[in-house]
Amino acid sequence: MLVIGLFFVLPLLLVVMVSFWDYNSYSIIPDFIFTNYEDIFYGCIRGLPDLCTAFATYLSTIKFVFITWLVTLIVGFLVALFLAFCVRSLPMQVALFLLCTIPFWTSNVIRMISWIPLLGRNGLVNTGLMDVGLIQSPFEWLLYSEFAVIVAFVHLYTLFMVVPIFNSMMRIDRSLLEAAYDAGASTWQTLANVVIPLCRPGIIIGSIFVVTIVMGDFITIGVMGGQQIASVGKIINVEMQYLQFPAAAANAVILIFTTLMIIFGMTRIVDVRKEL
Amino acid sequence: MMTAVFVLFILFLYGPMISILVLSFQGPDGGLTFPMRGFSTFWFESLFDGVGVIDIWSAFGRSIRLGLVVMVLTVVLSLMAGLAFRKKFMMAGALFYATVSSLIVPSIVISLGVALEFRILDDMIKAFGDSQQITWIIEDFRTTMGLFSSGLGAQLTWTLPFGLLIMFAVFNRFDPSYEEAARDLGAGPWKTFTEAVLPIIAPSLIGVALFGFTLSYDELARSSQAIGGLNTLPLELRGLTTTVTDPTIYALGTLTTGISFTVIGLALLLYFILRRRTVAHRSA
Numbered sequence A: 001m002l003v004i005g006l007f008f009v010l011p012l013l014l015v016v017m018v019s020f021w022d023y024n025s026y027s028i029i030p031d032f033i034f035t036n037y038e039d040i041f042y043g044c045i046r047g048l049p050d051l052c053t054a055f056a057t058y059l060s061t062i063k064f065v066f067i068t069w070l071v072t073l074i075v076g077f078l079v080a081l082f083l084a085f086c087v088r089s090l091p092m093q094v095a096l097f098l099l100c101t102i103p104f105w106t107s108n109v110i111r112m113i114s115w116i117p118l119l120g121r122n123g124l125v126n127t128g129l130m131d132v133g134l135i136q137s138p139f140e141w142l143l144y145s146e147f148a149v150i151v152a153f154v155h156l157y158t159l160f161m162v163v164p165i166f167n168s169m170m171r172i173d174r175s176l177l178e179a180a181y182d183a184g185a186s187t188w189q190t191l192a193n194v195v196i197p198l199c200r201p202g203i204i205i206g207s208i209f210v211v212t213i214v215m216g217d218f219i220t221i222g223v224m225g226g227q228q229i230a231s232v233g234k235i236i237n238v239e240m241q242y243l244q245f246p247a248a249a250a251n252a253v254i255l256i257f258t259t260l261m262i263i264f265g266m267t268r269i270v271d272v273r274k275e276l
Numbered sequence B: 001m002m003t004a005v006f007v008l009f010i011l012f013l014y015g016p017m018i019s020i021l022v023l024s025f026q027g028p029d030g031g032l033t034f035p036m037r038g039f040s041t042f043w044f045e046s047l048f049d050g051v052g053v054i055d056i057w058s059a060f061g062r063s064i065r066l067g068l069v070v071m072v073l074t075v076v077l078s079l080m081a082g083l084a085f086r087k088k089f090m091m092a093g094a095l096f097y098a099t100v101s102s103l104i105v106p107s108i109v110i111s112l113g114v115a116l117e118f119r120i121l122d123d124m125i126k127a128f129g130d131s132q133q134i135t136w137i138i139e140d141f142r143t144t145m146g147l148f149s150s151g152l153g154a155q156l157t158w159t160l161p162f163g164l165l166i167m168f169a170v171f172n173r174f175d176p177s178y179e180e181a182a183r184d185l186g187a188g189p190w191k192t193f194t195e196a197v198l199p200i201i202a203p204s205l206i207g208v209a210l211f212g213f214t215l216s217y218d219e220l221a222r223s224s225q226a227i228g229g230l231n232t233l234p235l236e237l238r239g240l241t242t243t244v245t246d247p248t249i250y251a252l253g254t255l256t257t258g259i260s261f262t263v264i265g266l267a268l269l270l271y272f273i274l275r276r277r278t279v280a281h282r283s284a
Helices: A002-018 A035-040 A053-086 A090-105 A108-113 A124-132 A146-170 A174-182 A187-198 A200-215 A219-224 A232-241 A245-275 B002-023 B042-048 B056-084 B092-104 B107-132 B135-140 B147-172 B177-184 B189-217 B233-243 B248-283
Strands: none
Touching (some): A053 A146, A053 A200, A053 A232, A090 B248, A108 B248, A146 B002, A174 A187, A219 A232, B056 B189, B056 B233, B092 B147, B107 B147, B189 B248, B233 B248
């Protein structure tokens, strides 16, 4: 209890507090100023319609969040659907589910670098496509690119979607599906009107996980983007390396705020749909 | 159709991992990608000789030690919390939400917060040393940040929520009549706990321990800013991705993955042994 207070609640409060502090090149100074926030958005309003660094970075991070969320949601939903409804016996379900979770137990960095032999310039994908004769020269955009970042995100985090959705699917009473079938609903209608609404909690939990992880990420974007792509997490990371803690803290506050807004917005959208 | 989707997904999950497993046995002339040029353990040997300037083996030792400490603390604290939450107490709701929300706050923010916390603590200790003229603080004191202070704390914010959620699931299904039976037979509170409750939940505690160790062993984002001067293995690995350009890094990957799997295998084995014993006890 003390541990959570000491290492979670207190640090968060400190981040908020320090974001109003002043700093110089070697130390941080207690104060109450808004300079850190002003610095982040320096020239943002005046420079419109051109995007300033802060807006551009947030926009690019949100773009990654959206694409990753969409792909993991679709893939995760399909996999959960298969596990929950297409596999009949319980031992088989458990076995296949474990098969999905095993890769989760290795280091994320290892799972990232394992894409190098596949996506690299001389990787399997490029050589394969060249052998077949589809392309003459290797694709350069496969590795160390936005594409690679998204592939890695999907690879790393689809499981966070599968588990909660699978969990809520397993709680669906099978007689409801039979009832839908008896009432003459097609597979698609059953899916849209019975299964998806009942999976809502699972979908929301999975989405919250994926969104928060990708929002704050700087490691995957760093490694898979060849350290060339900016993200909010990366800005914080770099500022900390230069010991600009108050600036990093101000960015962190904005990051938390944005993340909460997205989560809040998502739960609202889903709620609204339920009421229609 | 659905089966095809699932098979593709499994291929997508395992394909890359299998490829680095295979490539780590690349011949001495081989590079980072296929084709294989011979089959050898050359890169494992070069790994044992050390990689560049980084001392992989002491990083590895630090990771294991930190993982074990995190594991023990996670088990003990989750168990205590699980027991406490069986009764209602003040702030139970707030504490629960604080713990679970620790899972969804971006890791970099927690890392930053912990780093700040220890930095401010350092400043306070230094100021205190200066004002009181305590020589050892002025001369020798560097920082309170380190593997087993800030690093440990940052990792616990990641492992404890998992442990707590598992303990909730366990105690939700726990049948209190076992405890009542022990009490009726004259066991005191401690004896009831050690001889009735603990054996029943032991398999789940193994699960918590497994989570504690593996999550810590592979943890990266939360420890990144809070670990102090000496890095753990995942942090060193991340550094290596930009500097190392031969299959040594695959050999290292194969090795740490192998260690993760060994730990999981051992935990599962222990789990089944304990479970069988519990079941045997119940039917006896």
